[in-house]
Amino acid sequence: MQQDNTLQNGRIQRFLRGVEWLGNLLPHPVILFMIMCVIVLAVSYIASALGVSAIDPRPEGAAGRSADGIIYVKNLISGEGLAQIVSNLVKNFTNFAPLGTVLVALLGVGIAERSGVISAALRGLVLKASRKLVTFTIVFAGIMSNTAAELGYVVLIPLAAMIFHALGRHPLAGLAAAFAGVSGGYSANLLLGTVDPLLSGITQEAARLIDPSYVVGSEANWYFMMVSTFLISILGYLVTEKIIEPQLGKYNPNDASDEEILNSKIEPLTALEKKGLLFAGLSAVIFALLLAWTIIPEDGVLRNPKTGRVAGSPFLHGIVVFIFVFFAVSGYVYGKITGSMKNNNDVVKAMSESMSSMGLYIVLVFFLAQLLAFFSWSNLGAIIAVKGADLLKELGLTGPLMLIGFILICATINLLMSSASAQWALTAPIFVPMLMLIGYAPEVIQTAYRIGDSTTNIITPMMSYFGLILAVAMRYKKDTGAGTLMAMMIPYSFAFMVGWSLLFYLWVFVFGLPVGPESATYYSVG
Template sequence: MSTKQVAQPKKGLFGKFLDMIEKVGNALPHPVTLFFIFAVAVVIISDIAARAGLSVQFDMIDRATGEIKEATVGAVSLLNPDGIRFIFSKAVSNFTGFAPLGTVLVAMLGVGVAEGTGLISALLRKVVLNTPKRAITAVVVFLGIMSNVASDAGYVVLVPLGAIIFLSFGRHPLAGLAAAFAGVSGGFSANLLIGTVDPLLGGLSTEAAKILDPNYSVAATANWYFMIVSTFVITLIGSWITEKVVEPRLGEYKGEEKVDLKDLTDDEKKGLRASLISLLVFTAVIVALVAPANGILRNPETGEILGHSAFMDGIVPIIMAFFLIPGVVYGIASKTIKDDKDVANAMGKAMGTMGGYLVLSFVAAQFIAYFNYSNLGTILAVKGANFLDAVGFTGMPLIIGFIIVSAFINLFIGSASAKWAIMAPVFVPMFMRLGYTPEFTQVAYRIGDSTTNIISPLMSYFAVIVAFAQKYDRKTGIGTLISSMVPYSLAFLLGWTVLLIIWSVFGLPIGPGAFMRM
């Protein structure tokens, strides 16, 4: 397939702004050093804030009991005796408990086998040779959005695959990585299906609504209609930004990574058929363990699948098997695997490529742990909520202000449920008094919560994406990634907000039995 060079357009003011972000960001030290500096800064700021007596009082939802309780949170110093003990005693557990670490390493065992046996290469060639070039960007963004139903799997699997798919089409791999990342993270709340976050946020909204109405209940499907439409809107916006803004900025890829597009051999075709059969068998086994009302992988007490269940808790090893089993079967059928040593070597090779990521994860994990320990994120969240409560906005300006504040707070607190546990008791009753339903308040929050994930270094998978990008360009730094993702963030924030305004004008239901007005 011929590679067509993307024409470089004349840069306008916004393009120069993005170039400045990239230049300044990449002029900073190596990401490992940068996260170390961030960690040191948090240590110092936490001590200054604690000595100044910085604290906030607020009502929040206890996520364990569901009760509303009054809380006082003050800045905690990392330079007092307890803080210093925390720094030393928790360094290892901060690293081993870093959310992306186990997800990435376990999933990579399966992906490494699928890649080492040649399954991924053959499958991508099959996809590239049979997919219209115009559709591939939308497909990558759409699959990224849909992947969030499987928790964090999209970060580990789809983001690097997005880069490979684009490279297969002779396009810049970092544009594919950006498109996939935008879908997975920037479109986190959108989906055609009910995901894990829906019942979680619905439960918190219910408890907040009970402050005014003890009988109010917010269902897991409360935002479903809006999120279905959002899936297609975010796909269109993400595709347009990729092709009109991000990819032209990146220009032609001149790196060393290549993807071979030669036709499949008979052995490869045989291997693909065998791997497909094995995948169908594996999928049937998982369905048999989940589908029945008393399925083994369901929650044994509640019977739920998407909440606390063995299926969701085990989604990472399931994903590993999803790649491992077809990978091994493909290798045997295509004769790229001779014995078990080849499988073990493929796993070892995959782990051998993760050295840089492990170093980055260690430092990033300390930074995020220090930030959480210091309570600085919670204080920022409450201060932001109180500010919006005090400015006196009403109607749609209030909604837009709420979305912007949610997006801003998301830069400092990554967990959607942790932020909502703090913000829901403030905003749900406040909006109810203005005639807006808790379901509507929740959907507005989710817009802000999703759109700035992709530009926040505090987002736990941000370091992972930097590491993936450096495979294609060793000079890639935080500046490169943020400058590539800012257009998505701004476009998603604007487009999603406009969609909400249109929804409000027409008074459409946002979910089954859920409306915007009380």
């Protein structure tokens, strides 16, 4: 038995080293986008010279359709192409849909994060849970922490390990449960967060390669992701209780590399923190009621003024504003009561610090915006989509299993490139138009991507917080290695992949439910 375990661990270690080696071959995402821009320019020159083209699937008179019904590759290295690049370089950046929406949402999240309300809410949620429900609550809290992802990794995962140890349970089981929720359930949430406008903006830009007027809202996957929150929480609970904790066995304190951590005490919420959470919660409820008043009544002021419906309403178009206000109000109220925000300058400081943490994202967006623009101008994205869609139709790969296969592709790519935005930015311009042409709406395609992207976060050393999680684990069990951590998380990854894909199939194709408010399931080019 011991020899079998040794062989298994050896295979895991070799696989891990292989993944890490392949991942390290990839340059930084910013450099990768720069390289891709140059590649698109070069390919546009070669493909244009070779006369590469495709039949335009859009009907006559449709926006963006060529006069003769043929899509030709445009040479971007020509005089006309270079003039277009130079004239629109800044505009590509400033008009890039996800840029403004993510930054606006983050202003509110920054106030809430730095006031301490999110951290206190997570602590309160986990500490108040009964012994029987503590595992479920930790996974659930991990998923909810994704509105401010760093707090989940930095606060909740170490806290979960401490709670399990305090309860006489194996601390690594608590760490694994929290890690599964924070990272494996990254896309699920009851609330809209900064990842929603980020991904929807990229999806929208990709969809416009086929339909220049297509709009993908931040709320595009909201219904499905809310239900997914409970599914992932249940699966995380079952895997922890039935597989991980029994496999770990009884914890031996002598395994710790840091004896001080075993004596660490979990600080309960103070009376002031509880008061702050109470009033922050009340302010959030009042805001939600006011918002409901503007949208639920048939004459609600934020309904579509022309149709009177929610579809196409200022409410949906301005959902990012409400994310900003929701977090800003609750964060400010909590900060004023607890004293973490003494005056208006503290609010400004919280927002400015939040923006300063986005420097890398802004640099990345600049080159990402150029890449998507080059794809669009050169017509390479549209031609690849048409050719790919035709191939899928010829092979008969147009049914629901096609999207399940797409989930697996995204999950595999995520092992090497764990950044959700970077991965989607590279794959969306190809897969979104291609799958639109075989009949699926961008909102459904994005949902499938989010499942694949989330489920393998917890088993790749390329995930940015993998080293931090490993360091926390080693404090409780000094011989924990990358292979040990990955092996511990594989059951979660497998359970999430199977369970989430099954939910997706049932939700979309069996029950025919929309993945979000007014989100279409199918797309017709005509």
